[in-house]
Amino acid sequence: MWKFSIALMVAALFAFKADKPAYLLYDSHFKPVKYERMINELSEADIVFFGEQHNNPICHWLELQVTKDLYTNKKEKLILGAEMFETDNQTVISEYLDGIITAKQLETEAKVWQNYQTDYKPLVDFAQKNHLNFIATNIPRRYASIVSKGGLEALAKLSEEAKKNIAPLPIDVDLTLPGYAEMMKMGGMHSAGSTISAENITKAQAIKDATMASFILKNWVSGKTFLHYNGSYHSNNFEGIVWYLKKQNPALKIVTINSVEADDITQPNTKDKGSASFIVAIPSDMTKSY
Template sequence: MKKIFALCLFLAAVSLHAQELPAYRIYNSKGKAVDFGKMVRQLEKYDVVLFGEYHNSSIVHWLQLKATEELYNRAGDRLLLGAEMFERDNQEAINRYLKGETDDKKLAEEARLWPNYKTDYKPLLDFAKSKKLPMVATNVPRRYASAVAKKGIDSLYLEASEKDWVVQLPFTVTLETPGYEEMRKMMGDHAGGKAMNFVAAQAIKDATMAESILKNLQPGRILLHYHGDFHSKEYGGIYWYLKQARPDLKIAVISVAESEEQKLPLPADFVKTDFNLVVPKDITKTY
């Protein structure tokens, strides 16, 4: 009877273990699995942390918040935050919210918040507010990127009052930037001769965000930046522009991939950066 009971316990344990489903895995630049704590300890050593995301991935947004909390626990007010999701001309509205001078309703009226702001970015902004940390609105106002996509970078004309909202012109747009050639080819069939306009629209976002980071980065501090994965994948985008301006900066890139496999291995063709998150492809999406 005891043997049967022991066997039942063993089988139950095996069954339970077989049902354990990891929500994420983290791999370093060599493809070795590391835990969350080790990643955060390493991130504290960098000047800039570029945290790529899939905009609708619930687990990636949760990891961003947890990484922010843990970095704050280690670095305190040395931590600065910045986000693609907030545009430069909305910085004053963001600042008023952080100071408690406005509420959620007023912020929604004054800033162009993304549709998934409440579920995905409000927790980050509220954390910044609770710890009195700055949140830098780094992105170019979308109307300028849209104009570049339609008519090209040379068509962009700025009034004097608008120049603070866009990277200093002219700036470099080159297919040597990782990811841009891929984008040009992807858009080519749909955009024809205007494919480079879409590349330039991507570039003006990346260059503006990089410039925003540089303007706000201070010696001895860490700027943690949230943005879509394409903006820094394969060390392109924001990373490329930062390194062009400041080769001395220590910059960590966190990239994202999805997997249909239960153990969440790194995809075979994945180009690794400093830290690489793999999440289930069927994870709950926020939209």
């Protein structure tokens, strides 16, 4: 009887996997890669894109770890920037970094996201503590809304002062790029009694990408690494922001990170293969931050 009980206990032990990693790291070909190797490669880049899932806590924890480790390698040669801040909020952010205003004033006057406190404040505070620039790169949302309703030509009505907060006009949009083409397939939408076309929705995405690229380039300095935090769809498959950067400066060394979710992170979805220089696979049942 006791032999049978021991056998049951052994079987129960082997019924569960001993390790439960919160993430696994791969290269673009889905070959496992060590974190240290990724940091070394990021340190040699001109521009790094950390493509996150906005509500995934592992992404935000890793963003902070990558920032800290890049700073160890680069020190003052590191620049930070984010989709989560709009260009017309740069003055407020800079005043906070310089210690002129308080954290509360920053959160009140800048259009911070709902998960700012838990997910992005640690990055901004790290920049302040270590005297790093933190660049607001995204187009003010009111201007993206104008494009979604009236197309890119509607931006011509803006004042010259307002245009300083967006990419230089006119901008090229290639709607045949796979990411944009996929958006086009989703069709239009109805809002406040009017129809917004799929083409204008996609162009609103493009003006975001173009503006982020423009402000990254304005603030990047040769010899430094610009680490940019954004939703993964803005840099996946080296499209979006990356496409606009390459149009302006093909010589840039750009390294991207894509965050994906998978039921089994030892076998990520093959559709994500090649989507970035490095791929972070996170369990699909990971707790969401909102």
